[in-house]
Amino acid sequence: MRFILLLLTCVLGYTSHAQTTREPLYTSFDGTKIHYDVLGSGKPVVLLHGFINTGETWKRMPVRQMLADAGYQVITLDMRGNGQSDKPHTAAAYANDAEAKDVIGLMDFLGLANYDVVGYSRGSIITARMLVLDPQVRKAVMGGMGTDFTNPDWPRRIAFAELFQGKTHLHPEFAGALNYAKSIGADTVALGFLQQMQPYTPVKALKKVKKPVLVIAGDKDEDNGSAKQLAGLLRQSSFVTVAGDHNNTMRSEEFAKAIINFLAK
Numbered sequence: 001m002r003f004i005l006l007l008l009t010c011v012l013g014y015t016s017h018a019q020t021t022r023e024p025l026y027t028s029f030d031g032t033k034i035h036y037d038v039l040g041s042g043k044p045v046v047l048l049h050g051f052i053n054t055g056e057t058w059k060r061m062p063v064r065q066m067l068a069d070a071g072y073q074v075i076t077l078d079m080r081g082n083g084q085s086d087k088p089h090t091a092a093a094y095a096n097d098a099e100a101k102d103v104i105g106l107m108d109f110l111g112l113a114n115y116d117v118v119g120y121s122r123g124s125i126i127t128a129r130m131l132v133l134d135p136q137v138r139k140a141v142m143g144g145m146g147t148d149f150t151n152p153d154w155p156r157r158i159a160f161a162e163l164f165q166g167k168t169h170l171h172p173e174f175a176g177a178l179n180y181a182k183s184i185g186a187d188t189v190a191l192g193f194l195q196q197m198q199p200y201t202p203v204k205a206l207k208k209v210k211k212p213v214l215v216i217a218g219d220k221d222e223d224n225g226s227a228k229q230l231a232g233l234l235r236q237s238s239f240v241t242v243a244g245d246h247n248n249t250m251r252s253e254e255f256a257k258a259i260i261n262f263l264a265k
């Protein structure tokens with residue numbers, strides 16, 4: 001069913017109970033407080049989670065610990081609207097690349113320059129914005145993402161924005177996603193604004209990106225368009241498939257090893 005497109009990474013482990021404290025917090029450009037964690041020491045890499053997820057998701061995946069073991073300082077965060085970070089209830093709070101600005105500001109706050117970015121699913125959409133906005137990005141990984149996000153009128157995005165804004169009658173086929181979000185205690189109002197104001201990166205802008213980018217997807221994952229075509233839009237891209245669909249690809253050590261090998265080059 002197509003509502004799985006939103007469940008994307010939901011089944012990977014959104015948590016409303018695992019974190020017992022909001023600390024540490026970073027106060028972003030507009031006063032929004034962002035929860036983050038740091039693991040390991042060495043070359044900095046920030047991991048960006050997907051929709052209806054938090055930074056806790058990465059803690060359950062092999063890639064976080066494997067990166068730390070490989071000599072990286074790994075930063076995870078709850079993107080605004082999620083987890084232990086603030087969840088503003090205005091559309092303006094999510095507009096104008098607010099999420100990317102949060103990440104850029106956090107890395108500056110931590111004193112980390114020349115860093116790598118790894119995104120999965122919606123996290124890859126934000127990763128694309130990071131590539132456009134921040135010259136401090138050294139390399140990037142876009143996981144679980146095809147070309148669909150380059151369309152500002154992406155039908156799936158619009159459908160979920162309407163769904164989470166209460167227009168459930170328009171998209172009954174996606175009701176499972178909304179019910180799931182409610183069942184785990186996610187802030188559905190904030191999630192609606194995240195979809196409404198979700199950024200897009202035009203094809204023209206992607207073609208100007210000069211940084212090395214790994215596009216990685218499960219061999220059974222076509223949830224967000226063609227990952228291979230996405231790689232073809234980028235000047236310095238590598239394209240890798242590993243076993244899996246959208247929901248389980250990032251669980252594998254194969255996924256983690258591909259990322260580590262790319263970042264180490």
